[in-house]
Amino acid sequence: MDRVWRLFETVLEEAEHNPEFAARLAAAVDGSVPGHDPGPRPTRRGNRRAPGVIDHFAELERGEDNLRRRLEALDVEQLKDIIAERGMDRSKRALSWKN
Numbered sequence: 001m002d003r004v005w006r007l008f009e010t011v012l013e014e015a016e017h018n019p020e021f022a023a024r025l026a027a028a029v030d031g032s033v034p035g036h037d038p039g040p041r042p043t044r045r046g047n048r049r050a051p052g053v054i055d056h057f058a059e060l061e062r063g064e065d066n067l068r069r070r071l072e073a074l075d076v077e078q079l080k081d082i083i084a085e086r087g088m089d090r091s092k093r094a095l096s097w098k099n
Contacts, residue, residue, distance in 0.1 A: 052082035 015022040053074065059067040071079065076097055083094045 049081045049084040052085045053078050054082065056082060056086075 011025065015025050054070055056067060056071070059070050074082075076099060080094055080097065083089045089095070
């Protein structure tokens with residue numbers, strides 16, 4: 001761990017004395033390029049799924065038939081979002097669903 005701290009201290013010292021290095025370091029950390037506006041970021045990042053479009057617990061409180069109707073109206077990707085959001089698929093089998 002001591003080596004990691006020395007590495008960070010060295011990087012910080014260089015950034016304090018070298019503005020070009022500091023700009024490159026900032027760009028590497030936040031993913032930006034100096035003088036370039038990347039525009040809006042995508043809503044999904046990496047392997048993160050979008051939040052579920054319904055709260056299945058709230059729908060279940062209104063009755064099992066109501067929940068079934070709401071789930072049947074969703075496409076496969078929306079179902080996967082709900083499963084991933086609630087951590088219902090530890091084996092990750094649902095992510096391979098096609099239909």
